[in-house]
């Protein structure tokens with residue numbers, strides 16, 4: 097991902113600085129690729145979503161379809177969410193409608209294995225909210241959970257959020273038409289209802305305001321920040337490439353392993369040690385490791401840092417929390433307790449049941465780290481963009497003479513599991529990409545190169561290789577000493593010239609771990625002996 101602040105000066109494929117504007121390919125959000133030499137003017141350029149490539153070769157290597165989709169999605173993600181627009185959507189307070197197979201978005205499965213056994217319906221979000229609050233009902237309570245319980249708490253919280261969101265989104269396309277109350281074999285008859293563009297555009301701004309307001313200013317921002325766009329760009333690209341992979345495997349009649357298994361799988365015990373023979377000459381090694389492009393499975397096999405990150409964020413929130421907000425939290429605790437203790441018969445009407453659910457949801461939000469609320473916001477932005485893109489694709493398919501020559505065959509969709517799988521694997525696994533003068537150009541994920549742990553006495557050194565007139569696309573890993581079989585291959589994550597505590601503090605801050613490499617342990621011992 098080239099950082100947006102670079103304002104399109106870097107090729108999205110080879111990371112080279114694009115000096116020759118006449119030859120570059122600019123891919124704006126609303127149209128297909130065009131070769132242009134025109135410079136976009138100041139403010140327009142800032143608003144515009146553009147991906148730049150040196151030339152057609154780089155665009156081809158990156159994937160024109162992927163680039164076009166990323167640009168279109170980002171165009172939607174950068175749109176302004178306004179209060180007035182949000183009024184076009186009225187939240188529906190109705191009994192929860194279980195998603196039926198017919199209502200599910202058409203997501204090609206990563207797995208070709210047939211599903212076994214009946215599908216277990218997920219609990220209603222009100223149950224999930226209660227369950228999360230029973231596990232922990234204060235920030236400190238969350239911090240005290242062990243890693244397994246914290247992971248369950250996060251799963252439950254995200255599933256509740258997903259339930260709240262999906263319930264409203266399901267109304268965009270479907271509406272319950274009739275309810276038969278005469279017997280237990282009720283069947284909801286579903287009628288397709290076409291909603292206006294304004295209603296579709298209003299759904300997520302409304303939901304964001306309704307579900308997240310009052311807890312964190314960032315969560316109801318009308319505009320998406322450049323940092324968030326960077327994350328969203330990465331997720332969109334990965335999702336799109338994943339579906340291209342699925343399409344390729346399906347058309348080749350291949351067999352895939354279960355995605356869930358992959359997501360949980362421990363990191364493979366591999367090192368990427370490029371010997372001279374492994375190098376593919378010339379350009380075309382971009383995103384490749386040992387000559388192969390990393391796949392979604394490679395991405396999933398990286399270590400997820402969700403639990404450690406959330407732990408660190410809550411600790412930060414607690415450190416900055418003053419006396420006053422502690423008191424407020426105690427008041428909120430009492431309020432939540434009152435809600436939880438409320439007898440069921442007080443909650444008969446649909447509206448009051450809904451209000452109770454919402455009060456409990458707000459209680460849950462109040463104990464989550466602020467950063468997690470920003471992730472909820474990013475998630476809503478993505479779902480909003482994908483909903484609008486799907487609508488746009490459907491319109492384009494029926495309208496001749498659209499500006500986009502070939503409407504995409506792929507409809508993007510996301511749920512919270514997929515979102516978290518991608519989001520928290522990027523954390524502490526991406527590499528900063530720098531030019532020869534060490535200026536940071538952006539970040540990139542190279543899943544296979546991410547298997548290296550850190551050591552303050554590394555035996556592997558990363559080198560950047562220049563290809564074709566200074567293009568710095570390749571990273572190579574070379575051993576610096578003789579490595580015995582079974583010995584761990586480690587690189588260093590940045591500067592290791594400082595003292596042990598300084599090094600550890602930096603690593604803890606950036607990668608969420610306390611380094612216990614042999615050098616740190618030795619130096620720690622020396623410091624203790626001196627004291």
Ligand SMILES: C[S@@+](CC[C@H](N)C(=O)[O-])C[C@H]1O[C@@H](n2cnc3c(N)ncnc32)[C@H](O)[C@@H]1O
Pocket residue numbers: 363397398399401524525546547548549550551607608609610611612613
């Ligand atoms: C890029 S990943 C390294 C590979 C990862 N351990 C795996 O199994 O896929 C970075 C993460 O590995 C862990 N890690 C790397 N070096 C470490 C070290 N010296 N001590 C403790 N944990 C380390 C930390 O959790 C860090 O966030």
